[in-house]
Amino acid sequence: MKNLNLILILLCCFLNFGFQNPKIDEAQPKPEQIKELLFEAEKSIDMMLFDKAHNQLNKALEYSRRIDNKRYIALTSSILSRWYYVRHNYKKGITELERAISIQREIGDEAGLAYSYVMYGKLLNGKGDKDRALKYFNLAQKYYEKEDNKEQLAVIALNKGILLINDEKTRERAKAQLNNAEIYFKDSENYYELSRLHYYLARLAQYEGNLEKAEESAEGALHIAKSGGFDSMTMYSYALISEIEEDRGNPALALENLKNANEIREAVFNVNKEALASEANAKLGVDALKTTLDELTVQNAEQERTLKVNKLTTILSVALITILSLLTLSLYKNNNLRARANELLQKKNSELVLAKENAEKASLAKAQFLTTITHELRTPLYAVTGLTHLLLEESPTESQKEHLNSLKFSGEYLLSLINNILDLNKLEANKVEIVNSEFDLEKRISDVLVALKNSADERNTKLHFDFDSKIPKKLKGDPLKVSQILINLIGNSIKFTENGDIWIKVKQTRVEDKNIFLHFEIKDNGEGIGKEKQKAIFENFTQGSTQINRKFGGTGLGLSIVKNLLSLLGSEIDLESELGEGSKFQFDLTFEAPEAEIKKIAKPVEIPDEELTNDIMEGKNILVVEDNKINQMITRKILEKNKVICDVADNGSIAIEKVKNNEFDLILMDIHMPGISGIEATIEIRKFDETIPIIALTAVTLDDNLDEFYLNGFNDIIPKPYKTEEFFHKINKYLAAKETAV
Structure with missing residues (x-):
């Protein structure tokens, strides 16, 4: 019998050794293989098979780097950020996503950027930054509307609904978004997102007090999740049904569904724990089996030793029971002392958390105050610098000219001070990001x-x-x-x-x-x-x-x-x-130092700076969109002194109508206006005119939102107050480029 056991063990060693040394496939990976790996990794994330998903992503990244496919390198980072998102590690998720977005912008991968923007929105929502999350969802929505991609538009509408659902003030908007998602998802086979949609429809009905509808939608989410093998959504659906049953006064059903949710949670934990153990065994290989053989060899010796130990154990047990009785009494007293100490520590910890939250609120208030007051300072400062420029061009006397130059210097000094305070504020708030x-x-x-x-x-x-x-x-x-x-x-x-x-x-x-x-x-x-x-x-x-x-x-x-x-x-x-x-x-x-020159994207023909003169502006039609009457007057006079035909619109709606009914060579667009904003007006104009140059002439602080301006149709930005030379240079550049294109 012992010989038979030895033969079986040696046979297992041989088979395991064979499986541990597979023949390495040196063939060059193909993009289709990488695409399949990324698809499987997303499915694994949906099913909460985190270790399997991580291995698939590592393999996809290795293949992508081997063939230097930057698109799939970036996409792998985007999906890895989703892996971190599901595990609630938002900081690492954002790090991976910023790496992906940097590559996608470099190679001009609009589809990849749209996917990353959706993921960025979800991560920001997870961190509680709802305003920035909505901006990134909107950026992705622009692209998918252009591509008429109803599947992704449904995903965006669903995530907007999730973002808005918890706040009673925005719950009606959440309901509209979830209804839009339901329409877009019609005939869809994306069962994971469908289960999420039903889950949040149930959550919305629960908030509205319609428990019957909430239960129906939750059961729908559970059915789809169980059919697709989506353990996370199955677990969440059971937990939601438990809440609904508790609200309906059915404690037995509530407890049953809560147990089902906990069983799935434990099962998912065990699956990932077993995966780690399996990976460790695979790494040990033959050594693990050799250890098993050694253990069998000493087994008989252990049995003989056990018989001797049993006698000694009986004697020690009596002594041990006595000692344990004394220890139990001592532990009881210690536990009482520890409980009181823990209660005191928890109280102090709560006070520290409250102090930390108050400090963070104060810091946020300071940053918001600086941003707001800067805009309010820039607007009147624009009037000061603009009027000074106009007066200097109207042949002042020498004493007047001296005073005007002093006023101009003071305005430029104040603008420099504002910019320095803003830079320092961004650095202290850790809002400055490194660009590569x-x-x-x-x-x-x-x-x-x-x-x-x-x-x-x-x-x-x-x-x-x-x-x-x-x-x-x-x-x-x-x-x-x-x-x-x-x-x-x-x-x-x-x-x-x-x-x-x-x-x-x-x-x-x-x-x-x-x-x-x-x-x-x-x-x-x-x-x-x-x-x-x-x-x-x-x-x-x-x-x-x-x-x-x-x-x-x-x-x-x-x-x-x-x-x-x-x-x-x-x-x-x-x-x-x-x-x-x-x-x-x-x-x-x-x-x-880059290894080789990167192919440059073709740019419009640019006129050399020395050939740009104010003569280009003569006879050109320029529309100024500005709600501030003083700023209207200043900008108009500066332009008309250079023989420009100038028209003014008080708000975005009037600007849209004027562009529809008139021919303009260029538009200067303010951002903050009553009614629709300058960004919204530009989006509408771009629907029927894609060629007219539109320059943002605004006091907005352009620190983190440059992408939003360019993606929404602006050609360039002139921050107010501006230097007159820069103002004319940018206008002349786009007027000259338009003439060259014609």
């Missing part, structure tokens, strides 16, 4: 120097630019944040350097694989900073001294913004300075 895109660093810095040249000339200060020729032409990183850092640092040097020089140097220090390490240095021979002030200079609202503040002005926010931006990019600022001898700021940044 391809750009020309040398050109980016040159553009910054061109923008600051007038300021340097006014101070009779020369700018010297030294750029290491070894640095690749194209780099991957965040060009906007690099520009912000350099504008603040170079602008600071110009401010404190008169009749002097400023040197800007960029040097390559080393290369590791694709990573390029660069050293930046901004040096001047201006006022300098005392040793005792050098550490504090990077704090908010701090300057070198009271005398410097009086002499040069400013708020002391620029260097604080630089420090925060560099920290976000994983770097630090270093300062060397002597009072009266100048300052040197330096920092290091890492960029990625």
